[in-house]
Amino acid sequence: MRVLQLIGSFVLGFLESTGRLVIFAGSAIGHCFRPPFYWRSLGRQLIDIGYYSLPVVGLTAIFTGMVLALQSYTGFARFSAESAIATVVVVSITRELGPVLAGLMVAGRIGAAMAAEIGTMRVTEQLDALTTLSTNPMKYMVAPRLIAGVLMLPLLVVVADIIGVFGGYLVAVYKLGFNPATYLQNTFDALKTEDVVSGLVKASVFGFIITLMGCYNGYTSRGGAQGVGAATTNTIVSASILILCFDYILTELFFAR
Amino acid sequence: MTDKAPPKIRIGGLYKAFGTKRVLDNLDLDVGDGESLVVIGGSGSGKSVLLKCILGLLRADAGSITVDGEEVMGSPPEKREAINRKFGMLLQGSALFDSLPVWENVAFGLLAGKLMDRKSAREVAISKLAQVGLGPDVAMLSPSELSGGMQKRVGLARAIAADPEIILFDEPTTGLDPIMADVINNLIIETTREVGATALSITHDMASARKIAHRIAMLYQGKIIWAGPVSEITRSGDERVDQFIHGRADGPIQMAVRA
Incomplete structure (x- = not known):
């Protein structure tokens, strides 16, 4: 009986927190579309998420592209199909690795920072102070972050795609000794609009997940420094898992026929 | 301050519990227009909860809060925001x-x-x-x-x-040295009088309460047990009020030393 009790309380707890998150998300989305809008706050978030994430996303992308070219060469060399490397690099970067790796890196960089900032504002009563100044914290803190995440992640992924493919080109041409013109031609032949677009849609969804988890965990944090620390950890863990989970779901929606 | 003027804030039968712990239990309180009311009470007596309920930062479980005769409890968010602008x-x-x-x-x-x-x-x-x-x-x-x-x-x-028409002060002098506390007290008096605002403060600093209040109310076990002009607080006739204003450990109020 104790086991059943444990399972029951676990399931109830899970449903309860899922419900809270969904209600929070619904209310946050509502605030994104209803005035007043805080443009300065939005501008700051756009720069913070988009511009300041460029180095970390770019570095991740270039090494991923390089290692992809190197790895697929060891695989494909046996079948003397070296031209396939360009295809492998461009398809896996645009469809999968660009959005997923950018999403994971931004989750670590931005999601955690949001949870820490909003969590600290919660425990130091700064969120209450917003309310006393007739400013809805959902509108002032949460809505600009959600909008910025949904808008900026696809742009970051465009950059990651280009840099990733370039990384593959570097390794293919300078290390494996391919003909640059042939490699580029193969790359462009393999580049499909739907691959890139599906990657960008994924990026938008990931941007929503990251900012939502950061804001939610920060907003609901309790109990001082320890609570803020827990909120930060929860954000990275839950955002990362949700990104991988939704990556599968979206791939299924786009490509499984 | 006159009895005839309608109260700026009227709180009736306010009830708020966290789990099984009743923090505010059928609390009634009026704050007159232009008046400075100070609510005193021990730590954990629910003073902060009272302020948060008035502003809607916490939702009270039952009762009524009216500001200028308008009911705040259960009002839609837009109206709530309009009232909060005061x-x-x-x-x-x-x-x-x-x-x-x-x-x-x-x-x-x-x-x-x-x-x-x-x-x-x-x-x-x-x-x-x-x-x-x-x-x-x-x-x-x-x-x-x-x-x-x-x-x-x-x-x-x-x-x-x-x-604003109403200013709420949550323990304005806590954590300050006595001189700075008095500076803040003076500023509170000046700033509220200058704009003609109604002031509702909560504190456990009796020196501050005596200085800034027209009227003092004492909160104990979720209720207002005594309210009256600041000049009458030493003659309240209530042992609990006497114990609090003199800061004695012995008396009818027993602080929970061990949780």
Whole structure:
């Protein structure tokens, strides 16, 4: 009986927190579309998420592209199909690795920072102070972050795609000794609009997940420094898992026929 | 202050519980227009919860709160926000926004409410800072560069920036040395009188309560057990009030030393 009790309380707890998150998300989305809008706050978030994430996303992308070219060469060399490397690099970067790796890196960089900032504002009563100044914290803190995440992640992924493919080109041409013109031609032949677009849609969804988890965990944090620390950890863990989970779901929606 | 004027804030039968713990239990309280009422009570007596219920930061379980005769409890968010515009509040830890410079903190309500452009909001901020005894050189500093007393002053300037009709003070002197506490008390008296605002404060600092209050009410076990003019508090005839204002450990109020 104790086991059943444990399972029951676990399931109830899970449903309860899922419900809270969904209600929070619904209310946050509502605030994104209803005035007043805080443009300065939005501008700051756009720069913070988009511009300041460029180095970390770019570095991740270039090494991923390089290692992809190197790895697929060891695989494909046996079948003397070296031209396939360009295809492998461009398809896996645009469809999968660009959005997923950018999403994971931004989750670590931005999601955690949001949870820490909003969590600290919660425990130091700064969120209450917003309310006393007739400013809805959902509108002032949460809505600009959600909008910025949904808008900026696809742009970051465009950059990651280009840099990733370039990384593959570097390794293919300078290390494996391919003909640059042939490699580029193969790359462009393999580049499909739907691959890139599906990657960008994924990026938008990931941007929503990251900012939502950061804001939610920060907003609901309790109990001082320890609570803020827990909120930060929860954000990275839950955002990362949700990104991988939704990556599968979206791939299924786009490509499984 | 006259008995005939309708109360600015009327609280009736307010009830709030956290789990099984009753924090506010059928609480009644009136605050008159232009009056300064101080609610005293021990730590954990529910003073902060009372203020948070009035502002809607916490939802009370039952009862009624009216501001200028308008019911606040259960009113839709837009109406709630409109009523909240009448309020200014000085929070216990000042709760300044550490991402913004001092002047933007003070002008926050004006800027966020789109009441004026940044240039004139900044002028208002500097004049409000002057009102609490801070020079214009403070305006560009970050809140973290200020001492606790100065942060309180900035918090006060922020609370009065939009010329509110009602100002709430959450333990305004806690954590300050006695001299700075008195400076803040004087500023509270000046700033509320200057704008003709109604003030509702909560504190456990009796010196502060005596100084800023027209009327004192004591909160104990979720109820107002005594309320009256500040001059009559020593003659309340209630042992619990006497114990509190004299700060004695022995008496009818037994603090839970061990949880």
